[in-house]
Amino acid sequence: MNVLKRHKIVFIIIAVILLAAVLLLVYKVAILKSPEKVLKQYMACIEKKDYEAMYKMLDQESQERVTQKDFITRNRNIYEGIEAKNIRISMIEDQEKEGAVQYKTVMDSRVGEIRFPNEAGIHTEKGRYRIVWNDSLIFPQLDSDDKVKVRAEKADRGTIYDRNGAVLAGKGAVAAVGLIPGKMSDDPSADLEKMAALLDMSAADIQKKLSAKWVKDDLLVPIKKLKKVNEKPSGTVDLENARVQEELLKIPGVIIGDEESRVYPLGEKAAHMIGYVQGISAEELESRKDDGYDQYSVIGKSGLEKLYEKRLHGMDGEKIIIYRKNGSEKAVVAERPKKDGEDIKLTIDSAAQSSLYDTYKEDKSCSIMMNPKNGEVLALVSTPSYDSNDFVVGMSEKRWKQLNEDKNTPMYNRFKQTWSPGSSLKPVIGAIGAGTGKLDPGEDLGHSGLSWQKSKSWGGYRVTTLHEYSGSANLENALIYSDNIYFAKAALKIGADTLTAQLQKAGFGQEIPFALGMNPSQYSSDNKAIESEIQLADSGYGQGQVLVNPLHMASIYSAFSNEGSMMKPHLELKDETAYWIEHAFDSKAAAVVAKDLEKVISDPNGTGHGAQLSKVKLAGKTGTAEIKASKEDTSGTELGWFCVFTPGKGTDDSRLLVTMVEDVKDRGGSGYVVGKSKGILEKFF
Template sequence: IFPDLESDDKISVTTSKAERGEILDRDGKMLAGKGVATSVGIIPGKLEDRNVSIEKIAELLEIDVETINNKLTAKWVKEDSFVPIETIPKVEEIDLMKIQPEEKTLEEQDCQNKLLEIPGVMLSDVEVRTYELGEAAAHLIGYVQSVTAEDLENHPGEGYSAESVIGRSGVEKLYEKQLKGKDGCDIKILDSDGEVKEVLASIFKEDGMDIRLTIDSDLQKSLYEQFKEDPGCSVAMNPYTGEVLALVSTPSYDNNEFIRGLSSEKWTSLNEDEKKPLYNRFRQVWCPGSTFKPVVAGIGLKTGSIDPKEDFGNEGLAWQKDSSWGSYQVTTLHEYEPVIMKNAIIYSDNIYFAKAALKIGSENFMNTLNEIGFNQDMPFEIAMQESTYSNTDKIETEIQLADSGYGQGQILVNPLHLASIYTSFLNEGNMIKPYLKYKEEASGETWIENAFSKENVEEIMQGVEGVVNDPEGTGYAAHRDDILLAGKTGTAELKATKEDTSGKEIGWFSVFTADKSVDKPILLISMVENVKGIGGSGYVVKKDATVLDEYFEE
């Protein structure tokens, strides 16, 4: 087959590993890429008082003694071998030289010093995939892991080997094909001196592509820091271009731990944690509460069911349509006059919007929600759960319709979908399509044309601007003198029954720059799963106000 191949020649097969592409933010900052960690290893022949030393190492690394012993008794291990036991974060000198080093950094340094005091322990640098934002973007960026036999079976002929890694979640999984690259390979004939006689076959290595996202790292971190203790999520986008600036789910986990090797104890604790740090909340649907009222206002105007100047009358703080509702009443928190649409949005009046929903009627209500993206997949790179208005295929009762008017009932909305609906208020009624992969020339692509009319959104804007700028508005704590903001707060009650007083309260704040000439336009929606007893939606407003301070000051 190969005429030049002689009896004392050898065939050499060499592979060159493709570099996995980096994941970058909008400014080119690395979100995932090459980094350095510290490999903790043992040279068995240098261990003194073996059992005591191994117990000490296991305690410092928070792993089992059995795990260490299994690695030390592997067939390849000799007395002078370096046996890698665990990969831990590298402590950088620059981090230790800070005026106030982080407590975590000092703990890691202390651990490494104690490990080095044990004879036979060595530390060495090792190249690993690193996630710069760690917990702040773990649900978005995801992580890679070594391929399994099942992966090799599921991806035949795609260039994976037993040494490969594969994206397991997030952007790492979403763009696996582009990020992974293709390994190179050379098959050569070597003579008896090891010199190359002939190259029989050669495949050039192709490094993986870099993937640049629309994400703003500083905003992503800022949102995570504000909400890291709260079960909830935040989404932020440029309301004119559709660029998604942040996708945050809290509480979170450190995706770097999946790269360094996650102990079974750590995996169990993550899965059993009642705050569900592995659960990706920004992909789910939630009861929107009063953040839904501007949407209902838009439906009322679009269907011609509501005159924005009509005074619905002051009903006090509780109302029902008639005695057919039995003991059920719609309640609200504030009395005001006149009871018109603008004021109803500012004062977040449940009674006004319950009446509005009844005027609209269930058919108009459902049809218009379907027109603005309900019960359908969002056109976005990451699959989001569909927004719905009923647990069945329709709104079943008059009370359910009334409750839906103020974002309760069985209304469930994905936060990014809600943000997309809100973009229509700034784009003459057109809903902008969100996207995650960076484009050099960012320009808004319409997802749903004429979701509302230009005249409709002008009416709605009067109300949502008042929410943040009127001292009586529920979002006034986010008011700024330098930049005109608009928005809507929301508190959704989750009850097992109508009489239930122990249910959760979901807190929301949707806020956006209302002036098109602003340098850094943003539309931000944050949700916290339980705000009962900590200030309701006001808790979310204050945290988002802090985030916006940092965003505009950069």
């Protein structure tokens, strides 16, 4: 490349650079000589957080009135405090004032969009436009002594009510234990040791709270929450809790006050159903941060609290407020209203729930009370249990260990599991046999004593029963006397294919349509085919591999009040009455079985006769299921069932109760359940 050509290229480059510089200068001058463009440039600096550049645009008088440091602090605190962004200004068309620019501001903030009209004083200094600054440039109502704050409006979590309006989970108070360090005795170590022992904490944990940087001698330091000392629904007082709080108040410096909290008035009586809330975890917050949760939120961890979380959880509101120097509220700049959580009303009757729990609290059991005419679940109980309130106030390690090491497994939810039904399944077998024509209810299948086998092909295996009786070995007597041999024969007559098909039709192997997840019932392992005659015969009287969920059992028994159709159980009072399975059993067969079940209660020989009431007609069936490793096993246990209902009642006063109790061997089998249930029947049936 020759020298002339190279010089030409250099000249062009220099010319381009000079032209760009001139254009940039012209652009800057144009901006600085236009009041509107100066204002827009000023506002654009807010999102960039370039407060120093904003200060440089102020006129000399403004800069003399406010230092750069104070200017930056004032603007940063307000704009960043409200999380201002996407700031747009538009000029008002008819500018009426000389030396001022009228404009409209629109910005996004943490509480939503903010809109307001404003004006800025702008005049020239040394050939350039400069901004006259005062606090009203931020918000028109703002004076120099005012403060701008964001105030949270806490939303209430929805309340869970029973059918009569009694609170099952809602706003209440707990006892907040605090300590004023400056009022402790001359031997603070001894005080802390005593306090720690009463609160099931370590003295080191309490000392750690007292060592926080903010703590002063005259400030109350929160230590732990306890349940309030008040009467339980049963009318008794938690004496141990009362003793602990009384002893705490004897320690110098200890103060116990009320603090608002989520509370569960029924405590352990409804814990497995209602569940509990706790503080949100980091993982939960990450997935829900866009749903109105923060690090201080509580969230449902189990039961209905978890199931209905989206409905119960409220959305907190916020206000951007200008406060005067004296602390009074001057103006609300923007507001996002709070949205309280939804209140939910259940079909549960607290009185029934409490009575069932109190009746069986010493047993490993579960109970379902339901209206068989409309599917409303009136009680859903698992015993023993834990107290939901313990999780809210803070479960101690000692209490957590006790619950998990308790051989009676109070944390185990029994009503959601499946259990061997024993003889409580016999009405189902009778209804299937009669409905399919495989079994004539009046047919005598023959007496076989207390032990029977179909043929020698069964080897040493025999079906046994407990009661011999005179009269025909038909369906009615077989139900009254709970004849295992009759129902083993009935199952063989029905056949494996028909039986499994009809059990599937009655909901076995299906998901139970209920708010709380329930384990599905099975007629064999994994609901595979019944593989042998012995398994088929055992299935006929509720043994073999048959397992039934108690709520499913309640729905099945509802068919005997609804011409063979099974009600869909539901927990919310607003839910409409609906069938889960229409015509699960033949209507005539269901009617026959229902009449026979009345005699199970009314006949003096009936296994449920101990529950008979003088003023209310009942129908039902008992069941004692053997749980053992083999036929020869003598170390196994027994489950006791009692399923009982009011036949012929109307929709409002129909009741059905299903109860299962573990470990009834040597305690009367299902008779134990019948005896304990009678008090419930007298009160609620």
